[in-house]
Amino acid sequence: MLIRKAPDVRSSEITPKDVYLRRREFLQASAAAMVAAGFGALPGVSEAQARVKLKGPIKKSSFSTTEKVNLYEHVTSYNNFYEFGTDKTDPKANARNFKTTPWTLEVEGMVAKPAKYQLEDFIKPFALEERIYRMRCVEAWSMVIPWVGIPLKDVIDKVQPTGSAKFVEFITLHDTARMPYQKADILDWPYVEGLRLDEARHPLSILAVGIYDEVLPPQNGAPIRLVVPWKYGFKGGKSIAKIRFVDKQPRNTWQVMQASEYGFYANVNPQVDHPRWSQARERRLPDLLATTRTQMFNGYADQVASLYSGMDLRKNY
Ligand SMILES: Nc1nc2c(c(=O)[nH]1)N[C@H]1C(S)=C(S)[C@@H](COP(=O)(O)O)O[C@H]1N2
Ligand SMILES: [Mo]
DSSP, X not given: OOOOOOOOOOOOSSSOHHHHHHHHHHHTSOHHHHHHTXXXXXXXXXXXXXXXXXXXXXXXXTTOOOSOOOOHHHHHXXXXXXXXXXSTTHHHHHXXXXXXXXXXXXXXXXXXXXXXXXXHHHHTTSOEEEEXXXXXXXXXXXXXXXXXXXXXXXXXXXXXXXXXXXXXXXXXXXXXXXXXXXXXXXXXXXXXEEXXXXXXXXXXXXXXXXXXXXXXXXXXXXXXXXXXXXBXXXXXXXXXXXXXXXXXXXXXXXXXXXXXXXXXXXXXXXXSOBTTBOOSEEEETTOSSXXXXXXXXXXXXXXXXXXXXXXXXXXXX
């Protein structure tokens, strides 16, 4: 049986200390314990992943940036997806056999039409759009990604939240058999993200099902994930199994882990530093240095700043 070697634990300035320590404990587990926990069954990394064209038509969107798009290789080999490991290269290796069909998407909470949808039925009524967005991780790297998805607003209009709904939660699949690192105490599983309802209804917010006109690869959040381009990457919950409408501001996973460093709003803001590093610049992959100046709301200020008028964005980080 192939025993997957624990990745090197690099000392890191960017991982919150408690997460880092727990991750170390986890990685120090013996190889035997890893195999017992099911990690030994992970396949080798060398086999190529199948790439599948999306069934069209895919409409081009006027919301797309004209900046240079990243290579498929960058977008699919350098990921954050802790359900499949904590190093950037882990998700591609560990998620490659992640099964996404059938996939149930549950819509619940304060909504006129709660339902358990099969993903194909859920997606069918909507027109697919290509949205080329700048994406900015809180860890100060960035990419330009050609997403394919559906406007979140159209979904919300279809399921009809009630008048009391003020926020929407996006809840990742919780299945330790399919998401191996959910067996480890790394994050408070399942991963949860949330938006205010008006943010969710903003025309830039989408649910993505593809990249480069192809089916979303597992490491990028297959089969469906949230994309909110004016916010730090952690807002974009992957592999969503539940969408819940609520009246109170949800506690998103990274805020639960380290509230002083990760807020609910997570709007890209070069003027508000992360407690442990500056947010003024970013490293546009594959650059090695952070030479690109980070823009307010990741460059989407003209479209989204009005959502936050009158709010103190230093307090609401
Ligand atoms: N379920 C889940 N969603 C997640 C994460 C995660 O660990 N688990 N990481 C987030 C972070 S920190 C980032 S930067 C983006 C990365 O998305 P990408 O790999 O498609 O670039 O996914 C976000 N969504
Ligand atoms: Mo991130």
